[in-house]
Amino acid sequence: MTETISSAANPLVKRMRLLADRRHRRREGAFVVEGGQPVWRAIEAGWEIEALVVAPELIGGPAAEMVAEQEARGTRVARLSRELFVRLSDRDGPSGLAAIVRGSVAGLETLAVGPESLFVALHDIGNPGNLGTVVRTADAVGASGVVLVGDTTDPFAPAAVKASMGSIFAVDVVHAPDLDAFFAWVERRGVRVLATSGRAEAAHWDSDYSTPAAVLMGSEGDGLPEGALGRADARVRIPMTGTAESLNLAVATGLVLYEARRHAVASAGDPEGR
Template sequence: MRSLADRRYRRREGALVVEGIGPVWQAVESEAQIEVLVVAPDLLGGSPAAAMVAEQERAGTPVARLTAELFSRLSGRDGPSGLAAVVRRRLCRLDDLDVTDSGVLVTLHEVANPGNVGTIIRTADAFGAAGVVLVGDGADPFSPQAVKASMGSLFSLPLVHESSLDAAFEWAEAANVMTVATSARAGTPLADAVLSTPVMIVLGSERTGLPTDALSRSTSAVRIPMLGRASSLNLAVAAGIILYEATRQLG
């Protein structure tokens, strides 16, 4: 478990660690490929998750039982629940995404904060997005921080990785998907934007935002008006506001 906290090891092994009753349960319900369930019976107690573990074991999933002390040493959390899983990483291709007429897709360009990545994945899942596209050398969505922040949505929402924004824009143009870039420099307030087709929301990194060519290539560029003294919003908060407006308009 501890070795999978290292990004290079996760890539090499093609696996990640999921910890907590809710996220592990969602991985099971999403039919993620679970290599092993790691359980501390003294911590898990008689919770419904214990019955789920027994059912998975009967179905052939390997189960490793640890003492509460050992599980706590391996855990990355304070007050661990006693349940974790080693799960195979799963990435899709852009062509695998099912973007319907009312679909919304989120693209993140070199977003560096894993907590933001995980929270945006969770928020996109809550709004019924078709998927999240991760572009460039940003935070690993399979890191412990991102997995924790996603609260299991990592397993119910398709994830795509592309090396450049060009690939995402080319796919959107071919699929007739509207692209909406977000920037404090954009002239159109979010409330004035008209979203009438499947839409790909494009968000830039926390520090530098989107490159200029991404703003010019997008169908539309929008900003969230700031009325108070704060000059910016947390990226995950901004993503939630834009996702709400997009789903409100597209129904």
């Protein structure tokens, strides 16, 4: 009979708690994913699963069947008591399924560029929920990758993974150490850069979205530095007519990405966006 883990002193439980820390995730090259859909997307995308973590009293239906299938294929399955899983979970009403997944952020040079490529570049952003939402939006719009520039938050932080709803496993997320490295890469690869600024003259719906292109977004508090705006091929703003001074970073990114998609669809002669 398979043992059910109920002690917080268990080595696997300790490992899951340690992986909540960014330094430990970097050192170990692993992170925790929770929820049926994100775990399934990790498996479907071929990411290495170190262990599936299950609370038998909570899990059921297709998720339980998926766990049984993966266990039959040789994947390690650890079973936790309901109480312990709830204590480890960062969700209200946890589903009873999590996974320890192996992965790390690749360098910028690993990112493939094609004639229709559209990228998102995020400079010094600090909110992991925003990052996860941007990754999810990039996935939805069919973007070719997300570039993290400079000192950004960790895409494998629990809040980022949760907000991405599994899209972290479908979109290439890479890192550039600074803006110089990013602009050197776009110049070598022939990628146009559209930088966002509230002071730009052109509205985002009037801009040239010729590909390959990268939409460059600044940090939540400070936006993009003047040096980055000056090196971009174009600067765009999102018009606002109310009293709000700014938009949430993830919302702003979504607006620009979908405008880029609209332009691409129009150029292809398909008004329905198929």
